[in-house]
Structure formats: structure tokens, C-alpha cells
Amino acid sequence: MGAAGAVRAKGAAAVLRCVQRVSATRAFAGVAPHVVPALDRAVHRLTRGRVLPSARLLPGVVLTSTGARSGRPRRTPLACMPEPDGGGWILVGSNFGRPGHPAWTHNLLAHPHASISRRGEDIPVTARLLTGGERAAVWRELLAFWPPYAVYQERVEREIRVFRLTRAPRGPRL
Template identity: 45%
Template sequence: MDLTPTVRRLGRTRWFARLGRACAGVDRRLHKATRGRWSVLGPVTLPQLVLTTTGRRSGEPREAVLLYAADGDGWVLIGSNWGQEHHPAWSGNLLADPRATVTIGDLTRPVVASLADADECQRLLPALLAVWPGYADYAARAGRELRVFRLAPA
């Protein structure tokens, strides 16, 4: 049974965003243990990757499981942070050091991130919204411009 349409609809609500934040650590461990095949919601049906950045303060590797949209040979991410007022830590890490790695299933690749300008955001946003329509609601709740990054293979 594919829950994707239901999850996409529920993903627009505040309570789902709170639940998503609360389950993030468990989801990251489950995603890693199953090589991207399972999340807390069951079998993974949405495009997910593990982004490993370098912590801008600690210098330590930091992992985040994120939804993505494909863009040519690269990937696109949006720093929605579930609609919170502050940007997610991984986006600040990419601004400080754009070198990172992306893991999708068993494949891990080095990437270089670039923050999308306004024109590129307009081009990339429809693909992100097709993956997760809730991003529009998150942007309205956050009261800030959501950072959009394009990750290119290094």
C-alpha cells in the first residue's frame, strides 16, 4: 500500500511537521540501517538522501536525511526546517563549507553545493514542490526565505 499521497497531504499540517521534527533522529538511524529503504513511515516512496556536511562550529561530520529533487546530474534541496523560523543547521554548514557527500541507497558521492539565486529558485522550486507540496506551507509559516541548494557532483 503506497501512503505517498496521504503523507504528502498530511505533510502540509503543523502537527505533521512537529511529528517529523520529533522523529528525525529515529528516521535517520532507520534510514541508515536499511540503506534508504525504510523510514518511520514505512517503505521509502519519496526521493530521500543522506547529506553529510561538516559542522561549521564543531568541524565534525553531520548527517541529515532530506527529500530531494533531481536536476540533471545533480540534486536540489530546500532548507524548510519543517516551517520553523530558523534555517536548518545543514544549510548553515553548506554556506560555511559547500563540500559535502550525498548517499542515496548504497551510492555515496562527493558534491559541491551552491545556494540558488532568485532566478534559479524559480526554476528549481516546481520540482521540489512536486516532491513535497508542503514546502509552500512551510515557507508561509517560517516567515523567511527558504534556502534552496543545488548539489553538483564534485
């Protein structure tokens, strides 16, 4: 890497640290749930799934799940941690460190068959809630991936839900 590349990398690391600090604040938790998903949904729709603004900072997907009560499709833009082997994605129900579990986690518990849109590709997935030692191991990886998750967990009394999404065979959805 040349000098210009090193400067860009240092600048990107500084921006990332700044974003992590801001995203761990209560003010961000109050505003972000209303602004970030709406912006992501609009841009994702306009670009036919090719662009997700929040994914400029963290990898992201748009989850389409079945409403736990309504049975209707629900689209939710979410940050994700892609698994290193490329076989799945980890989703965190942090709700920006707010008290309740996000609705999409209830949906996946009731209806684990879903789909994600990632970089313009629709991928059928099956979701599984992680518990016990498996959750603990993934949680350590998540904290290295995005340290503000630790702040979110400290703020709430509930255990933040963590899901593993794996590719499901293509075919008709139920």
C-alpha cells in the first residue's frame, strides 16, 4: 500500500471510531431507529436492492420476514455480520440499546423461514436463535466486529437476541 492508501486507511479507521462512539450514545438510540431504516428502505427500493446506505459502515441486509401476528411480509434493513465461510449471516436484535426486543426478532421466532436482500440478490434463509455457549462465542465475535453492542447490552435488562441465518434451499415459500 502506498502513502496515499495508508492515509485513506487511517482516515477510514478514524471515521469508523467516531461513528462507533456516536452510535453508542443515547441520543443516537433515540433518533436512529426513526431515520436509518426509513432512509435504507427508500434507497434500497429506488436502486432495486443494489444500495443500502447504512451498509457503507457495516455490512447490511434487508430482511423480509413474516409478521408474527399479521402474517404479512415485513421488510427491515439490518446490519449483519457475515460469517467467514460465506455460509450465513449473524443478526443482532440490539434495537439500538432500547428496552424492548425489535419486532423483527418476534417475527423470526414465529416464522424462521425468511429471505434477505444483499447487494441486489434475494436469498432464502432460515433463522435460528442462538443460545448458551453458542451465543456466547458469537457474542464475543460481535463485540470485536462492532464494539457498541457492549454498550447496548449494558443499557438494557433483556438479553439481546442473536440469530444465525443460513441459506435455505430455493423453492416455494410457505
